[in-house]
Amino acid sequence: MKRQWMVFGATLAAVACASARAGVDLSVLDKSMAGPRAQVLVLGSVHLSGMKELQPGALDPVLERLAAFKPDVITIEGISGEGCDLLARHPAVYPPDNIEPFCANPDAARKATGLDVPSAIAEVNRTLAQWPERPTAAQRRHLAALFLAANDSSSAVVQWWQLPEAERHAGDGLDDALVALLARRGSRNNESDQIAARLAVRLGLQRVHPIDDHTGDNVTVADETAYADAIRKAWEAGRVKAKPMRDREEELKKAGDMLALYRYINSPEVLRAVVDADFGAAMREPSPQHYGQFYVAGWETRNLRMVSNIRAAFRERPGARVLSIVGSSHKPWFDDLLGRMQGVDIVDAEKTLGGR
Template sequence: MLKFSATLLACLMTVAVCEAQDAAAAFDPRDYAAHVHGDATEVYVLGTAHLAQYDGFDPAALSGLLDRLETLRPSVITIEALGPETIFLMQAYDARFDGAVGYFARAALDGVRLAGAETGLSMPEARLAADEALADWPDAPSAAQRRRLATLLAASGDVYSALVQWLRLDAADRLPGEGVTSELAELLDRVSASSNENVQIAVALAVRLGHERVYPADDHTASHLMGRVAGPMTAALETPEFAVIFDHPVFTATALEADDWRSADALLDYFRMLNTVEHGHLDAEGQWRVMIDRAWPEDVGRVRMAEWDTRNLRMAAHIREASADAVGGRVLSLVGSAHKPWLDAYLDMMTDMHTADIMAVLE
């Protein structure tokens, strides 16, 4: 047995050496993609404007975009929102993050407060209970089951998934019960009426497709980096060197087009523009190269770049985690358009994922 093991080890080492000689000197995780059993998981990154910043925006104008995305039929939809674990972590280290969680997850925290008081569960306990419910979820849940799951999801910090459950109820069943108080019902109705793209695109699409949830994938746990250079960053904003950023076409030309949304066709055209490779390069050039190609007081530009890289990498990790629920299928990731070129690049490096062309869906 010992002789056999030694022989086997020698053979394996020989094979490994030969493969190493045949392969490139540097390890590349993408090389393993050819060895994946079955179809690769496809991820479609949809860059979007932050719709809530446009006063009077009419969500009905998204109908053309939603019709296109519905044909994709993704199994998983991720959104640019903080997930329960990230919210819990940032709350625990609130002083480190200077209260940022309250800004980035206000609606989620309201849901935790209202639903948590009703259930008596902590965020981790509610998350576990929601996961257990989803793992044993019936094909035709009752209205009471949906209200109960909405409560658990809200208590866990996942207000957008709670909203999916709420909107999958018939209008007549969107009423208090099974942990949904009148205050929580009002919160869910208020969030559903917002023009936030997580609601009007991701949640709306999840409801259309019969999904039970969406997957928050954002991250702000590197925001403390900007806190430590707040002073020099404020000073940099006032310099002529920084002013060139806002003169860049990525801000001037696209902002004018955004003000001219009048119809579903016009808005779909705007999303097509945001998701071109050319726009991705233009945006990266206009917002990020300027951070590293010149001197800034106290290296504020490179610190800002570190925060941006970290955020995108952690977002990519959250999307990769969510993709485990769509093995060999399709993932749609909704992100602010500035993130798109970075996430396209990072996600395409995964051994079991392929970044697909969202333009093929939009066109």
């Protein structure tokens, strides 16, 4: 009897292990859901800040196709004011020198409005909850000032650009320093402004949503030089296969054909080459410390947190049409992770851009 029980116990254990491996199939959870499904378009982008030769109007064909998608939520690859405030409060964990490129100094906006970042975020939320259908110029100037104080400059630009030229002046929380800041933002090559903010203005949206996060990719290693050398060698190993793709990308940039460029970098074939040359090469990196795995783990943690921020941006909006603009290396992770969300469909970026 004792032996039979042991055999039966082993059988139960095997069944339990099989069940654990099978898990729960979440892909069917929304099969019979009530209500509309969200449509999410992830646009892989080049970083326009590196394109000094970008001509005025070159992005218009791209904007035309994105406008046809009619997004009502637009997210950008920027750290939110809340995220920057968190980083600033933990300088021992997140060195200020590392964060400075990603987070603007909100002191000028705080001086003009009297609001620190948390207070400004709360005031932005309260203002948008009561936002009128036809806001006055004074209301737009005030909201632009609030966005700057909340360290969300791209959303401030959205409000600024919806003002008539004659109304783009100081007042209602904007002082001369903030007006000058908004003018500078409008002239910079930056996909968060030149694509996302311009599209938001065109569609009558009130803001964009910064969703970047660097709290999970600050990899801690004992020997930073050895880590950097290992990752550099991995990239060098993957560079040969990626060279034709990089060369074609540079050709399209120099030609100024931005629509063709965006079609190209959003094609599955190119994205596969990008991922293999960078992260695949890192996974093949042979250091005894497995530094390549450190690197990829940090990258995946960042993408997970970014995607959770995107999900939060349309959490209370079933059926939302969401455009997420992000560096093209993120796109495979975004498509995969967002595609696992309940009630969410991924829109084909290449098809949206007219590539096939």
